[in-house]
Amino acid sequence: MSAPVDFYFDFASPYGYIAAEQIDALVGRHGRTTVWHAIVFDANFQAQDRIRISAAVMRSDYVQRDAVRTAAFHGVPFKLPSQQGLHTELAARGFHWLDDRHPEQARAWALSVFRAYFVDDRNIATIEVLLELAGAAGVDTDEFSAAIHDGTSRQRLKAEIEMAEARGVFASPFFIVEGERFWDTTRMPQLERWLESGPF
Amino acid sequence: MSAPVDFYFDFASPYGYIAAEQIDALVGRHGRTTVWHAIVFDANFQAQDRIRISAAVMRSDYVQRDAVRTAAFHGVPFKLPSQQGLHTELAARGFHWLDDRHPEQARAWALSVFRAYFVDDRNIATIEVLLELAGAAGVDTDEFSAAIHDGTSRQRLKAEIEMAEARGVFASPFFIVEGERFWDTTRMPQLERWLESGPF
Numbered sequence: 001m002s003a004p005v006d007f008y009f010d011f012a013s014p015y016g017y018i019a020a021e022q023i024d025a026l027v028g029r030h031g032r033t034t035v036w037h038a039i040v041f042d043a044n045f046q047a048q049d050r051i052r053i054s055a056a057v058m059r060s061d062y063v064q065r066d067a068v069r070t071a072a073f074h075g076v077p078f079k080l081p082s083q084q085g086l087h088t089e090l091a092a093r094g095f096h097w098l099d100d101r102h103p104e105q106a107r108a109w110a111l112s113v114f115r116a117y118f119v120d121d122r123n124i125a126t127i128e129v130l131l132e133l134a135g136a137a138g139v140d141t142d143e144f145s146a147a148i149h150d151g152t153s154r155q156r157l158k159a160e161i162e163m164a165e166a167r168g169v170f171a172s173p174f175f176i177v178e179g180e181r182f183w184d185t186t187r188m189p190q191l192e193r194w195l196e197s198g199p200f
Numbered sequence: 201m202s203a204p205v206d207f208y209f210d211f212a213s214p215y216g217y218i219a220a221e222q223i224d225a226l227v228g229r230h231g232r233t234t235v236w237h238a239i240v241f242d243a244n245f246q247a248q249d250r251i252r253i254s255a256a257v258m259r260s261d262y263v264q265r266d267a268v269r270t271a272a273f274h275g276v277p278f279k280l281p282s283q284q285g286l287h288t289e290l291a292a293r294g295f296h297w298l299d300d301r302h303p304e305q306a307r308a309w310a311l312s313v314f315r316a317y318f319v320d321d322r323n324i325a326t327i328e329v330l331l332e333l334a335g336a337a338g339v340d341t342d343e344f345s346a347a348i349h350d351g352t353s354r355q356r357l358k359a360e361i362e363m364a365e366a367r368g369v370f371a372s373p374f375f376i377v378e379g380e381r382f383w384d385t386t387r388m389p390q391l392e393r394w395l396e397s398g399p400f
Binding site for chain 2: 061062065066069070072073168170181183184186187189190193200
């Protein structure tokens, strides 16, 4: 059985969203599976390579335009949100809690969170929006709400972030397979070649 | 007549080299021409978007590996130079002096400078190496040497850099066509779609 592809993302990352819409199909074409990891790239994130993509860069005219064009290039619906750089800790906590129990449901919910933010301009930093989307995905919202606010889900996310730091992740989206790191949607063709024919 | 594609690069940039090996063929497939601009992305460069790719990032383990893999992905010969981040002002001055007089020769020389650095591990910060390559490209080396050291070529490069700053260039390689900015070899497929079927 071939190694799965680890997919790291921040729910606030437009490129993370564009990747999320495509990664399972790409990896599936080569008979592999993905493991999704929701991460929060805030100021506390300790990138091993000391690479930090600053919030100023993400707000730059260049990136604003590039995100729109890159989504169009990949055929992914996209609208720049009115509030950028939302803090996504609650969403990330919710993701891992759900993923540990119902991976398929977690993935569907994660995509709905991304679309709520990058298509429908919803504020995914609020618990109300996250719960509404959870309800729509068939999740028990009382249980989900309690879990997101519980210290256990905070610890779970913290461990996930420490693991990402240790593995050399520094931005969203980020892919790792067989120890090889690929950063950005634009390295997805390189990831695909790797899956197709091995190291190069 | 369709607008040409402006191609900005720093001779110290591995991704600039990878792009240089491909850009004329890509653009030519769509009946357009390129204008090459050698730029020096040193600490004085004033990026309009306040985006600065730090030298630490370029020296990171990630980028070191990514450059090798990206070259292999594009089928471009590549060896990580022993000295990275060489200062490329002399090469850039020489390029523009030659380009203003003999554009074809300038391009052939520029490619030979890139290959000297990223394939043969030569020190392209030295005038000796630049002149040797100029001689091999059929350039009058006495005249070329005098021009590189002349204040005029310094002013010429300075104007080129100020133009790049004003147009929103911030890294190498960088492409502009019809006011649209594309950063990085990985945006070349987007550039190609733009040339093929217009804005998206």
